[in-house]
Amino acid sequence: MSTTFGIIVFPGSNCDHDAFYALDEVMGMETKFIWHKDTDLSGIDVIVIPGGFSYGDYLRSGAIARFSPIMNEVEKAANEGVPIIGICNGFQILLEANLLPGAMMHNQQLRFVCKNVFIRCETTDSIFTRGLNKDQVLDIPVSHGEGNYFISEDGLKELQDHDQIAFRYCDEHGELTPEANFNGSVDHIAGILNRKGNILGLMPHPERAVEPLLGSSDGRIFFESLLNRVVGA
Amino acid sequence: MFKATVNITLRDSILDPQGKATHHALQNLGLNQISKVRIGKLVELNIDADTEEEARSIAEDACTQLLANAVVEDYEITIHKKQTVS
Numbered sequence: 001m002s003t004t005f006g007i008i009v010f011p012g013s014n015c016d017h018d019a020f021y022a023l024d025e026v027m028g029m030e031t032k033f034i035w036h037k038d039t040d041l042s043g044i045d046v047i048v049i050p051g052g053f054s055y056g057d058y059l060r061s062g063a064i065a066r067f068s069p070i071m072n073e074v075e076k077a078a079n080e081g082v083p084i085i086g087i088c089n090g091f092q093i094l095l096e097a098n099l100l101p102g103a104m105m106h107n108q109q110l111r112f113v114c115k116n117v118f119i120r121c122e123t124t125d126s127i128f129t130r131g132l133n134k135d136q137v138l139d140i141p142v143s144h145g146e147g148n149y150f151i152s153e154d155g156l157k158e159l160q161d162h163d164q165i166a167f168r169y170c171d172e173h174g175e176l177t178p179e180a181n182f183n184g185s186v187d188h189i190a191g192i193l194n195r196k197g198n199i200l201g202l203m204p205h206p207e208r209a210v211e212p213l214l215g216s217s218d219g220r221i222f223f224e225s226l227l228n229r230v231v232g233a
Numbered sequence: 234m235f236k237a238t239v240n241i242t243l244r245d246s247i248l249d250p251q252g253k254a255t256h257h258a259l260q261n262l263g264l265n266q267i268s269k270v271r272i273g274k275l276v277e278l279n280i281d282a283d284t285e286e287e288a289r290s291i292a293e294d295a296c297t298q299l300l301a302n303a304v305v306e307d308y309e310i311t312i313h314k315k316q317t318v319s
Contacts, residue, residue: 060302067299096302103304105243110250150247150305184248 003227005031006044008074008090010065015051015087015207022207023048027223036068046083046226047074049090051143051205061104061146062092071097083127084199085226088144091191091201100194100201101159102151108184112145116216117182119190119204120170123163126193128200131225137174138167138218140204142183147203149185149192156186167191167202235280235288236313241301242273276300285312 005023009016016033024031034041036054041047054065065071071093078084078099086094094100107113116139121132132138151159159165168188171180181188183203191202206219243249249271256270278295282288292310301308 059300063299063302103302105247105305106250108248108250110254152304184250 002030003045004043005029005046005048006034006041007031007048007050008034008036008070009050010036010052010054010068010093012054012056013050013052013089015089015205018205019048019050019087019207022210022219022223026210026220027227029227034070036065036070039069039073041070041073041077041082044077044082046085047077049074049084049086049093050207051088051090054089054093057089057146060092060096061089062094062096065089065093066097075099078194078199081196081198083226085128086199086201087205087207088142088147088203091203092146094199094201099199100192101155102149102186102192104146105148105150105184106146107144107148107182109182112143113147113182114141114143116141116209117190117204118170118172118174118180119167119202120174120176122165122168123193125163126166126197126200128193128222128226129166131228132221135174136221137170137172138206138221139172139209139216140206140218140222141208141216142204143208144183144203147183147185149183149189149203151186151189159189159192160187162195164193164195165189165191166193166200167204235282235285237278237280237288237292238311238313239276239278239292239296239300240273240309240311241276241296241306242271242308244305244307247305273306288312 121136167190206222209216209219252270280288
């Protein structure tokens with residue numbers, strides 16, 4: 001049985017086509033766009049909430065998108081255990097929708113950062129990262145102004161205790177140097193999982209790194225890990 | 234009709250880089266008497282309600298459900314005197 005990916009498109013999404021290209025063209029998966037006003041996710045096996053600037057980032061990144069009609073369905077799917085990946089603005093939307101804990105703040109140095117960074121896989125105990133190795137370093141681009149992840153001390157402890165930190169910013173050797181944490185995120189956090197493990201939010205853009213021509217194909221390793229799990233399941 | 238103003242600020246425990254950068258700029262202007270800068274948002278709401286309490290509770294709903302993010306922000310609501318509807 002084939003796995004169908006659904007990419008949710010909000011007004012202001014701008015990585016929806018990159019995600020489509022990565023999944024459909026490069027990974028060869030059945031992929032569909034889903035307009036944010038739609039209310040039907042039937043037949044979708046994996047939901048992707050792409051990057052961009054939904055609703056122009058008005059009020060707070062992701063704050064308004066979370067009230068789009070499709071988000072009720074996303075919430076239902078989340079509760080049913082459907083895998084959901086939020087990339088960049090998608091991560092911000094998942095935080096605002098309370099599907100993941102914490103909040104995003106402006107990058108500490110106030111600049112929008114668009115460059116390749118290194119992230120380290122922190123857990124292989126999730127459907128998204130099972131195909132990676134613990135401490136595996138991936139070279140993946142980031143592109144955000146509000147990616148400074150914040151969570152209370154108690155919240156952070158919960159994330160750590162339940163192995164919910166999926167990726168941390170590191171240097172090329174996998175070291176958690178202060179410089180590597182370019183946006184000031186709590187505990188170098190680049191990506192987290194929900195407690196149940198079916199939702200992943202991450203600021204880096206694996207869909208922008210799926211071919212050598214794009215500067216890195218490490219995003220492909222990420223998608224392969226995901227596919228081995230989801231398709232093989 | 235009531236008018237509500239909502240002040241949304243980052244929680245005190247949270248670093249406000251925008252406020253910090255602005256503080257530096259103010260110091261460069263020589264305004265050294267200013268010892269701290271925090272930047273927030275001001276939201277104005279016109280609310281159809283019969284009483285001030287009702288208006289406040291509607292504004293409160295707006296804040297908890299959308300206007301403020303309780304993880305990092307605090308808010309303060311001020312309800313202004315009943316306005317004549319124009």
